[in-house]
Amino acid sequence: MTATDHLPRTGTAPWQVFWHSLIHLPWTWRVMLGYLTLMLLLPTAALFTKSLSIGPAEFWRIATSPIALSAYDVTFTTSLIAALIDGVFGVLIAWVLVRYQFPFQKIIDASIDLPFALPTAVAGLTLATVYSENGWIGALLAPFGIKVAFTRLGVGVAMMFISLPFVVRTVQPVLMQMERETEEAAWSLGASSWLTFWRVLLPPLLPAILTGVALGFSRAVGEFGSTVIISSNTPFKDLIAPVLVFQRLEQYDYAGATVIGTVMLLISLLMLLVINFIQAWGRRYG
Amino acid sequence: MANDTLQPALPTPESPASSVSTPQAGWVPMVLIGIALTFLALILYIPAINVFYQAFHKGIGPFLHNLQEPNFQRAVWMTLTLAAIAVPVNTIFGLCTAWSLANKHFRGRTLLLSIIDLPFAISPVVAGLMIMLLYGRQGWFGNWLLDRDIRIVFGLPAMVLATAFVSMPFVAREVIPVLEEEGTDQEQAAYTLGATPWQTFWRVTVPNIRWGLLYGILLTNARAMGEFGAVAVVSGNIIGKTQSLPLFVEEAYRNYDTEAACSAAVLLALLAIVTLILKEILERRTGGHLRKRH
Incomplete structure (x- = not known):
């Protein structure tokens, strides 16, 4: 309320108040709002007006066309599985880094951010090479009939690569702050390691783990660079939604790209709400 | 970040139940570290090394x-x-x-x-x-x-x-x-x-x-x-x-x-x-x- 103290109060219409506060904003505010309008507001508005101009019937037809449905399925199911696997291994990695000491620990800790710093095209290139049938790891899996590169499994590996830091870096600080007395109390009262883990350690970590998994999931859903390279981009097999948007644009099918892009944007916004909800829940819990 | 991270800080309790399962026996950290590093190697390190190998395996000339x-x-x-x-x-x-x-x-x-x-x-x-x-x-x-x-x-x-x-x-x-x-x-x-x-x-x-x-x-x-x-x-x-x-x-x-x-x-x-x-x-x-x- 203090921010509006300098405004005229009596007998002014709401738009006048708005206009008054706008022209009296400090210049830093004007730079911020101007840039946000140019970079975020206008583009988002362009996307939504384009969707509206398509009409609800046509929008629904494109949004639920078999190729789109299959692309959502590949994108969301694979992202979810990748994020959950990262959830398990991310917690394990965070645990090992916080609680134990071993050689090269500092370097390994720093290297967790590699997927964040490495350009996604490079990640896609190297994962596709390593996991191809004559690559270092792919060649070991080939005799068992497991193909990774250019399949949905490869898309999953790329998604695991890019989402991993999100889980580790959300769980790690919480684990570092955790009081060790409670675990020690549980042990001294005779609880087994597993029981201590499930009943004492996991509950306070859960909001952080869920946040990390949700962040990783939403990153994996939008990922394009690494997944487009490791995938064969075959419809109904391993074609993901971002690649479908890209292909539609390449064919100058702006309506098709807009519809699928809007669906993805809405899901991203929904994920943001979910993440905020989990974090609020975690704060109440802690 | 004490050095005794592999062992619980408290003295071992006398109750028989806890002596059966000593928390974090010596092999547990090793196994967990092993699993974590294997996962990281498969997802991060081997692919990262591969970029450099592919670029340099025919020497610096190419x-x-x-x-x-x-x-x-x-x-x-x-x-x-x-x-x-x-x-x-x-x-x-x-x-x-x-x-x-x-x-x-x-x-x-x-x-x-x-x-x-x-x-x-x-x-x-x-x-x-x-x-x-x-x-x-x-x-x-x-x-x-x-x-x-x-x-x-x-x-x-x-x-x-x-x-x-x-x-x-x-x-x-x-x-x-x-x-x-x-x-x-x-x-x-x-x-x-x-x-x-x-x-x-x-x-x-x-x-x-x-x-x-x-x-x-x-x-x-x-x-x-x-x-x-x-x-x-x-x-x-x-x-x-x-x-x-x-x-x-x-x-x-x-x-x-x-x-x-x-x-x-x-x-x-x-x-x-x-x-x-x-x-x-x-x-x-x-x-x-x-x-x-x-």
Whole structure:
């Protein structure tokens, strides 16, 4: 309320108040709002007006066309599985880094951010090479009939690569702050390691783990660079939604790209709400 | 971070139940560390080493030869140009935003902070699509731009917009926490002593936030130089003209020119490693005040 103290109060219409506060904003505010309008507001508005101009019937037809449905399925199911696997291994990695000491620990800790710093095209290139049938790891899996590169499994590996830091870096600080007395109390009262883990350690970590998994999931859903390279981009097999948007644009099918892009944007916004909800829940819990 | 992390700090309790399962017996940490490192090796380390192996396994000669390709050199220039424009612009935006929002309390602040973070939630391809829908031939400004013969999409301007979009929030979200931690006392003191806002900013604020600011700029730069999806959508990927280094990597790989792809990838991987090292130095210098987060 203090921010509006300098405004005229009596007998002014709401738009006048708005206009008054706008022209009296400090210049830093004007730079911020101007840039946000140019970079975020206008583009988002362009996307939504384009969707509206398509009409609800046509929008629904494109949004639920078999190729789109299959692309959502590949994108969301694979992202979810990748994020959950990262959830398990991310917690394990965070645990090992916080609680134990071993050689090269500092370097390994720093290297967790590699997927964040490495350009996604490079990640896609190297994962596709390593996991191809004559690559270092792919060649070991080939005799068992497991193909990774250019399949949905490869898309999953790329998604695991890019989402991993999100889980580790959300769980790690919480684990570092955790009081060790409670675990020690549980042990001294005779609880087994597993029981201590499930009943004492996991509950306070859960909001952080869920946040990390949700962040990783939403990153994996939008990922394009690494997944487009490791995938064969075959419809109904391993074609993901971002690649479908890209292909539609390449064919100058702006309506098709807009519809699928809007669906993805809405899901991203929904994920943001979910993440905020989990974090609020975690704060109440802690 | 005591040295006895492998053992519980308490003396072993006398109850028989706990002596059956000693918490974290010697082999448990070894196994857990082993599993964690194996997972990291499969997902991170082996692929990372592979980039360098592919680029250098025929010696340094082919690598140096690839670096001299004109299309490659133009891609390097394009990437440097994109970063040289997007990073300063986003830094100014980030500083203005941090200055406007830190230590302030008003309704809608949380919403505004979430809006600033939006580019991280939006898929880069959707970001590119939005730019196409604004400035492309069928876009809002399409006809207006066409009449004036201004070319935005399939050219440098749209690539700059796409790069700036995806790397927008970093500076603000690194500087805001630092500013809030510092508080406003020192700035108030400077004002009281008669300093102008500009003097206060350069003499008081900048020295206080410098590491956070550098951290933000570092992350902005890494993202700007490495961005693929958003730039790929708006660039048209015209070889030698609108091709940035990540686009060059993908193009070369698609054309089965793995060596050229890997030579370019090595440069980008080195950028990533330098970024990580500088990040680590900044984190240590601030004694953990710059939390590891994204």
